[in-house]
Amino acid sequence: MKLATFEKTTPIGAVRRIGVVHGDQIIDLNFAYALYLTEQNDPRPYEMAGLIVPPDMIRFFEGGTASKAAATTVVAWVVERLADKVTITGARGETIVHALDEVKLLAPVPEPTNVFATMNSDRHMLNGLEKFGLGLPKAWHDTPAVYRSTNSGVAGSEDPILWPSYTEQLDYELECGIYIGKRGMNIPVERASEYIAAYTIYNDVSARDVLKKEISLYTGPAKGKCFANSNLMGPWAVTPDEVDPSNMRMVARINGEVWSEGNLNDIHWSFPQLIAHISKDEMLRPGDFISGGCIAFGSGLELDRWIQPGDVVELEIEGIGVLRNRVERRRGLDGVE
Structure with a gap:
């Protein structure tokens, strides 16, 4: 996977997220996983997504094999939907897939401890x-x-x-x-x-x-x-x-x-x-x-x-x-x- 930290401009200012680069697009991992859990009828999709695939690279790394496995699963799920021309929007209306030229890529870990x-x-x-x-x-x-x-x-x-x-x-x-x-x-x-x-x-x-x-x-x-x-x-x-x-x-x-x-x-x-x-x-x-x-x-x-x-x-x-x-x-x- 190509893991990236990106900023997206919103009405309330720039928001920092992490995603996986797929061609000329970037998949928001946290929002994608929340949508995936929603469709799996998870009772707390956003809370679980925040724990398993958090929107911060260091916290994502801290999740270890569980976070990586979840990311791999949800990226494959999103890519399959993209291939089928299915519109992908979060349950709360959030954008799941961005064009790379619509976001600003930051350093993968913007603030490493060392x-x-x-x-x-x-x-x-x-x-x-x-x-x-x-x-x-x-x-x-x-x-x-x-x-x-x-x-x-x-x-x-x-x-x-x-x-x-x-x-x-x-x-x-x-x-x-x-x-x-x-x-x-x-x-x-x-x-x-x-x-x-x-x-x-x-x-x-x-x-x-x-x-x-x-x-x-x-x-x-x-x-x-x-x-x-x-x-x-x-x-x-x-x-x-x-x-x-x-x-x-x-x-x-x-x-x-x-x-x-x-x-x-x-x-x-x-x-x-x-x-x-x-x-x-x-x-x-x-x-x-x-x-x-x-x-x-x-x-x-x-x-x-x-x-x-x-x-x-x-x-x-x-x-x-x-x-x-x-x-x-x-x-x-x-x-x-």
Whole structure:
């Protein structure tokens, strides 16, 4: 399934929901399941739908196999009705199926509790460090290079890449990431795949000149990686049964021109290995995000080519889709909410 979080404009404002993408449409899972239960003569269809298929992605992940099974059942039910040209409207008049161009897609999990970023490709790491006059650390192959990024900078496909006021070298990174589907601590690598809820595309936008200074101070990435809309995810999240992480082609296009091309199998530490490492004496929770790291030649730094305001950055991963964002300069003064 292609799971998405979307916003729909209503007379009372924007409403956030989750759904499954089917062709050029998106099926509202919660409303669809309430209608399905209504037709099954369930006495409390909306209450049960809220418990089993809630309209929030983290809560949906928390529902585990029961929520996924219910979603699979109701999507098949809706698709069959669509094929038969049956009108689908909720018992209370709610819209069940939207055209994709009528809604705004958000990041699959708009507000993850944790964002774990990684540096995980030998070639990408070497390419980048050589630009900074450095070499691979001795511990590189002994332990995964993981750091926490900002969850307040998460944005989705079609959201702007906001050029920070303090950088002259902004860059993209072509990455794949996963969402955790259930709680776990000290997860053995042999069972870690069970904790993967879905895969998505990740653009780890980076201020390279700032990052270079931070590295020289022996500090982890901070303002070189953490700013508004620096963690771009989407356009949706695909469940593990629909992808093959051992062989997923990845492409980055700038204004339609291919700049980067590679495969997810370039990463050194697998997602199960990353999960096992990060969960050591630390609880992972549904909705937590873990990146697989930038693949070799998956950034402008390695090519000495730099994105500019007005550029359209498209990251595509086989089996998932295309994450598309335009680079924009900030306009006006920022306030405090």
